[in-house]
Amino acid sequence: MPESHQSRGVGISLREVSKSYVPGRPVLRALSLEVAPGECVALLGASGSGKSTLMRLLPGFMAADAGSGPITIGAGLIQSDGRIVSDVRVRRAEIGCIFQQFNLVGRLDVLTNVLIGLLVRVPFWRSVFRNFSAEEISAARAALEAVGLADFADRRASTLSGGQQQRVAIARCLVQQARVILADEPIASLDPESARNVMEILARINREHGVTVVVSLHQVAYARRFCQRVVALRAGEVVHDGRADALTAETLRGLYGTAVEELLEAPEDLASTL
Secondary structure (H helix, E strand, O other): OOOOOOOOOOOEEEEEEEEEEEOOEEEEEEEEEEEOOOOEEEEEOOOOOOHHHHHHHOOOOOOOOOOOOOEEEOOEEEEEOOEEOOOHHHHHHHEEEEEOOOOOOOOOEHHHHHHHHHHHOOOHHHHHOOOOOHHHHHHHHHHHHHOOOHHHOOOEHHHOOHHHHHHHHHHHHHHHOOOEEEEEOOOOOOOHHHHHHHHHHHHHHHHHHOOEEEEEEOOHHHHHHHOOEEEEEEOOEEEEEEEHHHOOHHHHHHHHHHHHHHHHOOOHHHHOOO
16 A cells, blocks of 8 residues: 555535536535545435535536536646536546445456556556556555455455445555545445444545545434544535534434434444434
8 A cells, every 4th residue: 555645635626516417406506615635524415415416526427517616626627617627537546436336347356456446547558458567466455455355355356245345446546546535425335334344444544644535425423433524415505514523413403304314324333423
């Protein structure tokens, strides 16, 4: 795994960003948000709040509405006025993305799946022929060790559990040397123990390596335990932005009303954090 560097993460900025899939029915409404380098931020909200849409806009996987302000990560512009920059692939080299679906190649071994994180930095032909250097392979093995999967390097990805596959996805971000990790509902389909493992690893990467982490979640307890700051969305707008430990059940009920029960779901051993 790359050597730890203080303040390795970079900041994120959105200004007046809107997104509609159907005209006149905005999913995000002139949303502005600043994330400082090295922060660990939970993006919280009930289904339909706009979390996943925002997480796809940040790396330029989709364009915002025309008239939206800029989205920048570090010093690089990702998009503005509803247009994604032409060299966005270069900008994504420092952005690690983790999804609920894991996005691994099941027929390939775990080590190769981790090395895929180098695709943003090496020529395409090298990845096709799996022409990776000894140094790159060593870095991939170190990343697997960092997420507790050193003994799984030669196993097919499809044989791993959901939690293990998600940890492979995190290792891929480490090999990529991502300065920002965007994790969209990374624990939504995991059992409680696997969910805790994944969140602990993300929090450790943020704490020890200074990587900026933004993670979208449903469960408040995980946000309070593993993140420093919570940004809560409702109907495409920021309705709360503050310290995670200041977010109470009463505040949540005021923000979400009857939808709060979905957000308050948590394993027994995390329930005390509310």
